[in-house]
Amino acid sequence: MKRKVRWIAIGLFSLITGLTRAQENLIPEDSIGFRDFLILQNEIPGVSYRFQIKEKLISDRLLTDSLYLFSKTDSGFLSKLFSDFGQIRQIEMSLLNDSLQYKLHYLVFSEVSSVAATREYLSNRIQSGDLLVQFEDVAPSDDLVSLASYVPYLPMQRFKLRFISDYKLFIVTGVISFFLIIATSMIVAMIFMKAKINKVEKLRKDYDRLIIDPLTSLLFEKEKEEIELMKFDDIYQYFPEEMLAKPLYKDVLIDRIIGLNKKMKGDFKEKLKAIFKKLSLDKISLISLSSSEWDKVAMGLVQINEMDLVEALPKVKVHANSSNFHIRSQAVATLLNLSEKVDLTFLRDQTFPLSLWQQMNYLRIIRFVRHQKDLKLQILFDSKNPSIRIFGYKLVSVLGRVDLIEHLAARSGEVSDEEKIEILEVYSTLGAHMEVGFINDCLKSENAELSMAAAKAAGSIGDSVSADILVGLIAVETDFRRKHGFLKSLYDLDRDRFELATSTNPETETIEIRKHILDPMLQHV
C-alpha cells in the first residue's frame, strides 16, 4: 500500500510540474521578452511599475515633470507608479534622451517584485483564469505567397540518419559495439583456451599411457650400459619415431622420467638419467635455458637439477643472479646440488635479497650435500648482502657448525642489531658458553628486540653476570611482555635468583608472571 501511495505521489508531482511548465511557457523568461509581453497586456490588475534614477542630481525640468512626479530617496529618485504597460516606451523616452541611468521596477500589489516573482504571479493569474493573455497580431501586411517567395525552400522532413545527427546515440552505440566486441572476444578466447587445455590434458593422459609401459620395460629389462649403447632403431621400438617428433609427447616423457626419478633410488635413477640423455631430452632442457619466457627457463633448470646434467652448469651459473625470483632460485639450487666443489661465492655475490622461501630451499639442499661436499660457509659472512650473511649464520646453527663460532665471534661486535640477534640464536642453539660476554653486552642494549634475544640466550648459556643484569632489567622494566621474557630467562638461568626476585615481590604483575612461569601446564608453550 505504502508503495502505491509513493508512486501516486511521484505521478502527481510530475503531472503538476508538467502543467505549470505549460502555463509558464506563455510568459517569456528573459527580461526583454517579459517587458514586451507586459507591453502587450496594457493594464494588469495588481501589477504596476515605476522608474528609479540612481544619479544624485537630475535636471529641474525632469524633477518637476508631472508625468513622473519624481521624489528623492536615499537610493536615488523614484517616479510615481504606472499601471499601463502599453505606455512604457513613451514614458521612458525622456529618460533615454537625457542619457540617465535608470532602472525599471515591477510592483505586485505596490510591493517591489523581481522579474521572476512577477512572472510567477502572472502565471498563477493565467492558470486560475483571472488573466486573459493578449498576443501580438502577427498577421502579415503582404499576402502569404509573396512572403514565401523570400524564404529559400527547405524540405519539412530532413531525411538525414538520426543515428549520425544524434551524437549521444552515436557514442552509446560505439561504446556498446566496442564492449560487445571485447566481451565476445574474451569469452571466445576463454572457451578456446578451455577447449585447448582439455585437449592437451586428454593428449597428455593418452601419451602418458603410451609411455609408462615401454619406460617400465626399459627400466626392468635393460642395464644402464645397455641403454647407453642402444641404437635409435632399438629406441624407436619402445618410443615410436613419429611420437618422438611431437613436442607434447616429449614433454610428457620428461615429466614422467623426472617424476619417477624423484621416487626411485639407486640403479633405477641412473637408468632414468641414461634414458633421458639417450632420447636427447637433455637438449630440450638446455635449449629452454635460452628462452625468453621465465617459466621455461626455470623449468629447464629444474630438469637439469633433477637429471644431474652437470655439463650444463656453466649455463646455469649465468642465471644465478637473474632478476627473476624463480630463475634465480632454481639456478642457485641447481648449482648447490650439482657443483662438485660447492664454492658458495656465487651465493655470496648475489645482489638480490634472499627470501625465506629461497633460504628454506637452499637449506634443504645444503643439508643434503653437506656430508659429500666441503662447504665453506664462512664465505657467506663476507657477503655485502645482509640477507645472505644472516642466512650464513642460520646455516651455522642448523648444520651445527661449532667450528665456525670463532668466525662469528670475530665479527659479532661490528654487525647490525639484526645480525646480532641471529648470532645470539646461533650461540644459544650451539651452547656457545664462551661467548657469554657478547650476550651480556647485548642484554644491556637499548634495542628492545636485541636485549630480548640476548635474554633468551642468557637463559640457556648465561652466567652470574647475566643474572645480575637480568635482575636489574626486571626491576626497571614496565612493559609486561618484556618483563615476562626477562623473568623467564632468569628462571631458566638461576632458579634461586628467580625465587629471590619474585617470591617476596608485592607487585601483582610479578606475582602473575611468577605463577605463569611456575605452572607446569604452561611449560610446553
Place this chain on the structure above:
Amino acid sequence: MYSFLFFLILEILGLIFLILSFSVILIYLILMILSALEMRDYLRKNRFADYGDIITSPIAPGVSILAPAYNEGQNIVQNAQSLLSLHYGKFEVILINDGSKDDTLEKLIHFFELEKTNYAYNPEIETKPVRGVYRSKNMSFRRLTVIDKENGGKADALNTGINIAELEILACIDVDCILSSDSISRMVRPFMEETNRKVIAVGGVIGIANNCDVQDGTVTTYRIPESLLGRFQVIEYFRAFLMGRMAWSRINGLMLISGAFGFFRKDLVRKVGGYFPKTVGEDMELIVRMRRYMEEQKIPHKVGFVPDPLCWTEVPESEEILSKQRNRWMRGTIETLQLHQVLRLNPKYGILGMISYPFWSIFEKSAPILESVGVLYTLVLLVTGDFSAVYFFALLVMMYLLSLLVSSFSVLYEQIAFNNYKDKKDLRKLIWMIIIEPFVIHPKIVLWGLQGHFDFIKGKGGWGSMIRTGFKKAEDKKNLTPQSTS
C-alpha cells in the same frame, strides 16, 4: 525557474548515469584482464613451489590459528580436531570461547582433557575480561590453547587470541570453516617469498561447501547448492575471489581479505592495535588500517592473495539470514570507509587512496543507492515524457551483457584454473543462474544494501561519532578508550 532547475537536474543525472555505466564496463573489463594475468602468473609460479619442505623447515614461520567460537557446542570438538590435524610443523591452535551460553567450553574441557592454567594474561589490546586459559595435560593436544572470556563479539575474541598468540603469523579463521590439510603451507608461502616488500597479510579463497562431499577436512566432490540463493553465491564467490581479488592483488590494491580465512603478520597487527570491535566490518577495517599504517610509515608492503581452494564454508541459503549478512557487509563497508576517509583520493596513500578507496566508495558502498536513483530517474523520465527508449534499452542491454560477461568469465576462470565443478548438469545450472541473476537476485541484493545504508544512518551497531569522524592516524585505534559493547 523551478522547472528549469528540475530539467537541469534530470540532464545532469542522465549524464552521471551514462558516465557511471561506461565506467563500470571499463573497470570490469580491466579487472578481468588483470585477474587473468595474475591467475596465469600464479599457476606458472605454482609449478615451482615445493610445499613439502615448509612442514619441517626450521626457517618456516610459526602460525597461531585463532578461532573464535560462540555457541558452537554441537561441532566444536570435531572442528578443533580438524584444526589440530593440519599438516604444518610449527603451529598452535587458540580457540576463544566468546562467552558461549551452551556447552562449548565443557565439551572442549572434557574431550581434550583441559585444565585451567595460571596464564598471566596481558591485555596489550583492550578486550573483555578473560575468565581462564586452558591447556591439556595430554601431550597429543599440546598445540591447543582454549581461552574462556566474557562475550564481546568476534573482533574482541580475536583480539584476545592476538594477545596470547606466540608465533609470527596469525591465521584468523571461522571455527566452522573446513580447511584443507595443506592450507597453512600454501597461505604462508607469500609471507616467505617476497623480498623487496613486506607481506603484511594474505587472503584466501572461500569455497562453498553446501551440498558438497567432505572427507578428512577436504571437499572431495563438488556439487552446486540446491537453492537459487546458494547457486547465486557460488557465482558471486567466483566473481569476488577469482576475479576481483586476483585483479586487486595484481596492482597491490586489496582492501579486504575474508574474515573467515585470513593470515596476518602478528607484530604489525599488535602495532596497529588489533581488530576494531565496534565496527561490523572488522576484517576489512583491519586490512585498511594495516595498509594505512605501512603507507604512513613509508614501508613498502603487499597484501597477498592465494587463489587455491583451501577453505570451505556453508553459506546461508535462506533469504532472512542472507539479507542480514548483506546488511552487515554494507554497514561494515560504510563504517570502514568512514573511519579512513583521510585516504579518499589522497596521493600520499598511493593505490590505496587513489584507486581502491574511490572504487569501494562508488562501486561497492554507493552501488545500491545509485541503482535505486537510476530506477527512480527512469520513472520520472517516463512521467515527464522525456524518456528515450533507445538510450534506455541500449544501456539496459549493455549492463545485462556486462553482467553475463563477468559471471561467465569467472565461471570459465574456475574451470580453467581449478575445474572443481565437473558435472555438466552443475555447469548448466550455473549458466542458467548467470542468465536470471540480474532479474531474480540482484534487486534483492540492492534492497539489502539499501537497508544497510538506512541502518547505518540510524546508528545500528557502529560506534556513532567515532565512525563518522574517522581515525586521524592508523595507530589511533590503540588510543581509544574502551567502551562497552552494545
